[in-house]
Amino acid sequence: MSTTDPTSDNRPQPSAGESPLLGGADIRALAEAFGVRPTKQRGQNFVIDGNTVRRIVRAAEVTGEDTVVEVGPGLGSLTLALLEVARHVTAVEIDPVLARHLPDTVAARMPGRAESFDLVFSDAMLVTELPGPAPTALVANLPYNVAVPVLLHMLATFPSIERTLVMVQSEVADRLAAKPGNKVYGVPSVKANWYAEVKRAGAIGRNVFWPAPNVDSGLVSLVRHDPPNTTASREQVFAVVDAAFAQRRKTLRAALAGWAGSAAGAEQALAAAGIDHKLRGEMLTVEQFAAIAEHKPE
Template identity: 65%
Template sequence: MTDAPGSRPLFGAADIRALADELGIRPTKTLGQNFVIDGNTIRRIVAAAKIDPDETVLEVGPGLGSLTLGLLDAAARVVAVEIDPVLAGRLPATVARWRPDAVGRFDLVLSDALKVTELPQEPSAVVANLPYNVAVPVVLHLLEHFPSLRHGLVMVQDEVADRLAAQPGSKVYGVPSVKAAWYGTMRKAGVIGMNVFWPAPKIHSGLVGFARTEPPATSATRREVFAVIDAAFAQRRKTLRAALSGWAGTGAEAERILHAAGVDPQARGEVLGVADFARIAEHKDSAAGAAETGAVR
């Protein structure tokens, strides 16, 4: 049984700095470490994540445990993945001291989140303060390898949040937007200021919520669809006929595939949704087969 979020004490700036001093650590840019030092921000994140009391939540990069404590108050179980061995080594003791009743509901995995493909418990949600430099790859990796993840909320660089949640036609719509849409719907859930972190970043952070949906109905694989997406955005502002010429083999072949998929060859990737890219991918072989049949005739 968990307590209502907000009813128990959370870390403040003094707690975070004292713990860091005790461990002899300082946040590193290499690992993208910016620790949240404001309890109200933790409460805001947990509330926005809309966690059910019976859920198992995956947290990536728990650091010193600020968000971990808030998640343990809201969820049935928390599985934390931490890459830093010093931080990971201290987390169980932190949980035991601040949430002694939750020790049996906390699992720790010492690993790079980009390499994790198995967890001790199957999570239904992910809530995390992600390092800026690997946020998008981590989100896509988790959604690919853990289909049990039905929803979540991640804190990322604000402009990355805008890209993940962008819709076709937006100026910031691109590869992250389309690939994320393969897995579900993304929404911008808020902006977090700089002063709630230690050290304070030079830019704002953004909250992105997601809900998993079924991918587009297509005979193409995810890998095939993602290859089209990468090709379409490799040279922004080029028409799809030009951008996909290398992927298709020739410009003429790209045009043939696009026509077969019902997509204007003069359009640009920025206006297509994930279902459009799926249609393009699935028509690659069929368009080539049709061309060969026509040549034989």
């Protein structure tokens, strides 16, 4: 936690009885005070609507027992809504200016909850441990340009995360939640399903952001389940998935030839797994990919 005086930069503070959440005027005032200009490079679009962040918290089913990790908190819109409910919130922020000021914004807007908040200044893809109790939930407005790798990294690194609710680009939400046979079913769909039951959890309009993005947004819910019962490792299964979708228009026999050492080897592995070699990867479940991984030719 920062020890900076939370009022030293005249940041907006709620009056008695006023909501501690950040509205559009608050967000713009904070950005101006900090010299922040949202960048496309980091996918920065700040939520300016209190109803939206509270809706996200409700959809995530956050309770007073939860320790929540948030990635890309920005100026703190969702952070404050999470702190209204959760036992503890840890935010991971890569932007040095935003990371420096967020603890003070929390202290100014919700002084009674400041001790329940931690800030980790880091690239989320490099985070391997977090302060405080192990996280039970991941709730985030993920930077859209890195949403899938960040999501998969957090699920792999923190098995204590039971529930996840992320806001991502609408097309990415569709891909994550797609089922076998769907035209957008692919690598993100399969890998996310290794960790969790995945489904769409709603849409978010563009007008609740500043600046407004030029894409629609969607919510994705992930509830952790046991991975497939397989003798193959996650890395071995994901290697099959990557190979199958690298040439997704090809049959599995052709697409997995490089992985298996030859087309004949791929056909052998598929036969051992009980899978028709004429199928394409988009038709297979994560369990079927695991079965193939178990039978990679020596």
